[in-house]
Amino acid sequence: MDVDLIFKIAAVGILVAVLNVLLSRSGREEQALMTTITGLVVVLAILVRQIASLFSLIKSLFGL
Amino acid sequence: METLLKAAAVCIPAAVFAAAMKKDSPAMALLLAAAAACVTLYLALGAVTETAAFLGELADTAGISSAALSAVMKTVGIAVVSRLAADVCRDAGMSAAASAAELAGTAAALFAALPLMRTALSMIGGML
Numbered sequence: 001m002d003v004d005l006i007f008k009i010a011a012v013g014i015l016v017a018v019l020n021v022l023l024s025r026s027g028r029e030e031q032a033l034m035t036t037i038t039g040l041v042v043v044l045a046i047l048v049r050q051i052a053s054l055f056s057l058i059k060s061l062f063g064l
Numbered sequence: 065m066e067t068l069l070k071a072a073a074v075c076i077p078a079a080v081f082a083a084a085m086k087k088d089s090p091a092m093a094l095l096l097a098a099a100a101a102c103v104t105l106y107l108a109l110g111a112v113t114e115t116a117a118f119l120g121e122l123a124d125t126a127g128i129s130s131a132a133l134s135a136v137m138k139t140v141g142i143a144v145v146s147r148l149a150a151d152v153c154r155d156a157g158m159s160a161a162a163s164a165a166e167l168a169g170t171a172a173a174l175f176a177a178l179p180l181m182r183t184a185l186s187m188i189g190g191m192l
Contacts, residue, residue: 003073005103009096010081017088036089043095050099054106055145061109061116062141063134 005050009043016040067111071104098152105148131179138176142169 016039023032058064078100082093116137123133146169153162 002103003070003077006074006078006081006096006100009092009099010077010085013081013085013089013092013096016092017085020088036091039089040091040095043092043099047095047099047102050102050106054102054109057106057109058141058145061113062137062144064138064141 005046009046012039012043067107071107074100074103074107094152094156097155101148101152105144109144132183135177135180139173142172142176145169146172 016036019035020032023029023035078096082096082100085093085096119137120130120133123130146165149165150162150169153159153165
C-alpha cells in the first residue's frame with residue numbers, strides 16, 4: 001500500500017476516460033459503456049484488496 | 065514526519081487526478097478518492113501503532129484495567145471506520161447511506177462501551 005497505488009488507479013482512470021471519449025465520438029456507444037464498466041471493475045478489484053488490508057490493520061490495532 | 069510527507073504525496077496527486085477525471089468518469093474519480101483515503105489512513109495507522117503501545121504502558125502505570133483501555137481503543141477504531149465509510153458515501157452524494165453508516169458506528173460504539181457503563185453502574189451501586 002503506497003503512493004504507486006494512486007498512480008495505478010489514475011492511469012487506469014485516464015485511459016478509460018480517453019477510450020470512452022474516442023469510442024463514443026466514433027459512434028460505438030455500447031463499447032464505450034463496456035470499457036467504462038471494465039475499468040471500474042478492475043479498479044474496484046484493486047481497491048477491495050487494499051480496503052481489506054486496511055480493515056485487518058484496524059482490527060488488529062484497535063482490538064475490534 | 066516521513067508519514068506526513070507520504071500522506072501529502074498520496075493526497076495531492078489523487079486530488080489532481082480526480083479533478084482531471086471528474087468530467088469524463090465521475091465514478092473513477094470517486095474510486096480514486098476512496099483509494100487515497102484508504103492509503104492515507106493506512107499510513108497514519110502505522111504511526112498510531114507505537115502510540116497505542118505507549119498508551120498501554122501508561123495505563124499499566126496508572127493502574128487502569130486493560131478492559132477499560134480496550135473499550136476506549138475499540139470505540140476509536142469504530143469511529144475511524146464509520147467516519148471513513150460515511151465520508152466516502154457523502155463524496156458519492158449518498159447522504160442517506162452516510163447517515164446510516166454513522167448511525168451504525170454510534171450503535172457499535174455504544175455496544176463496545178457497554179462493559180464500561182456496567183462497571184460504572186456497579187461502582188455507583190457499591191458507593192450507595
